[in-house]
Amino acid sequence: MAASTDFNFDNWEKRSLDRKKVYAQRLAKIDKKAALKKLPRLHEQAFEKVDCLSCARCCKNYSPRFKMPDIKRISKVLGMKETEMITTYLYMDEEGDYVVKSSPCPFLQADNTCQIYEDRPSDCARFPYTDEDVLFKRKNITLKNAEFCPAVYYVLEKLFE
Template sequence: MLKPSEVKKAFARVEAANYAFRTYLKKHADEEELDKQFLALHRELFAGYDCNACRNCCKEYQAFFEETEIGPAAACLGMTETAFRQTHIEEDMGDYLLKSKPCCFLEPDGHCRLGTCQPAGCRDYPYTDKPGRLFSLLGVVESSGVCPVVYEILERLKLQYRFTFKQRR
């Protein structure tokens, strides 16, 4: 598996192939079978992976909160919801985004200061164990440039599907 510091560079080498593979899957993959493949690879690869040693997701993405997640997150930090919103949240057309990137709640040891109050989008990332992967392949391809596990999942799926890519000139 790639080191977290190597993912972005490795992704640049396979980016065109990954987007072509996305198109291939859209045309040829069975939705249920693909979900099973993603789930199996997700379980296998994350079983031996320490996300706290990476946290590229916390460094590269801007965290998203549902409105109902703001109050509990504020409480975890001992803040009022109003103070939390003013300090940490940027509202954009009804979306609640963390103002900072990398995430200001990321501890040096890779843990999140919000603990069990972190937003679902953070807890569930990279979503490779969720159903409906056929309809979210764009996000999967983009995540393969951030998360070493997602990168590995796509590489293994390409082998399973015997996918080859020829660069157009």
Template sequence: MQELHDEEFSNTDCLECVNWCKIIDSLFSDKDVEGILKFLKINPRQFEEQYLRTDKDGDLILQQTPCTFLGADNYCAIYEVRAKACREYPHTDRKKFQQISNLTLKNIAICPAAYNIVEKMKSKISL
């Protein structure tokens, strides 16, 4: 999977799509929030009130989609400190890739690169 991931992303410009940022509710860990707070130089209460909400599973997610930090140019205003879920998307380079097959099925409907990786994986398996 790592080889397929690296090959795909050597030819993929995520700025052309940014579907992840436009339609997915990204999860924010406490560690993610800490980094963003330092970067934005705001206090935790202000950040949570302005940007976050708790979903039905008890996870912190953004209050709105598309992502508040996504600019009109498709660049992320907090790219250097973006959430781990954002940094790792579409998760096609995970060591235990098979453990996230349900997530991968969702991601191939959103991310053209994830779709391409899975299609290449399928063709390699059927050889």
């Protein structure tokens, strides 16, 4: 994580958990229009301070949804049939979504880069949703993401200052 002079990331995981209830209450009452105007700037600031390659917690512990367009595109890049990619790397979860079979993500490399970065699932490309309305429309995802992603923590803290 990059050093920051104006924001303290020390013990951010604990502070995020401690503030989960506060985040939930504030997200429920948020002025969506005003928040949408602030999110792009806060998202950009977060990623000036957070180095994903030094973290990769999302890839190490969770799975994106692999939608059929993602599966078609990635299997082509990997030189596999779609069914082969699914049986090799994915399973269908209880919500009916394809997700990776194992953690960390099988496409995460030792240096925390992604083997399929240019063709990654749309969920990965959009993660952590801190520059879009998903932040308050899907509050449970935001709260979960704040537990393991310092960028989400930063955006929530700054949004509610």
